[in-house]
Amino acid sequence: DIWRTEPEAGHYLAVSASSLGDLYRDAGDYARAETLLREALGAKNHDLGSADMIRNALGDLVREEGRFGEAEVLLSETLHRIGISWQQRVNALTGLADIDRQMGAWRASEEKWNEVLDIAHAQNDRTTEAIASKGLASMWVSAGNLSRAEPLFRRALSILDSDRAAPPDQTASVLSGLADVYRAQNKLALAED
Secondary structure, three states, X not given: OHHHHOOOOHHHHHHHHHHHHHHHHHOOOHHHHHHHHHHHHHOOOOOHHHHHHHHHHHHHHHHHOOOHHHHHXXXXXXXXXXXXXXXXXXHHHHXXXXXXXXXXXXXXXXXXXXXXXXXXHHHOOHHHHHHHHHHHHHHHHHOOXXXXXXXXXXXXXXXXXXXXXXXXXXXXXXXXXXXXHHHHOOOHHHHHX
């Protein structure tokens, strides 16, 4: 509320609105999160980088709700803006790659995940590399190609295990994906471990 009254506080309004939107989303209040993010996106006093962050958060939110067309428009708008930060480019690409995966567009999803991997390597960002490896692995599981998924899950797990600051939920997600691969291959003891 304070940032809304400050004409030069666009970035801070965007960060606060995006964080509060994430909190509402995590609490399951998607409608409230969407309202807040749309309000923040419509504010006149944010910079372009802040708008990218809000647009990506909103795109990710509506993607989670299965509103793929709307999410694709939002994420693509960010992706095609000149001067986008590499972090926001990664955020837009991961959302679009997941939409492609859910729509069965394997090649398009693979290309986007590989672009995220290229960015992660260029930026020497191991966490992003792990997230992209997991995303690409999940795409291969959805496509029914378990032999391509397993080494990618293992790579993501190796990266996360070597990083003390890695979010535990990322490690749990990779382990769950790897267990799904083993279960599908009828390697039940490995899946259970």
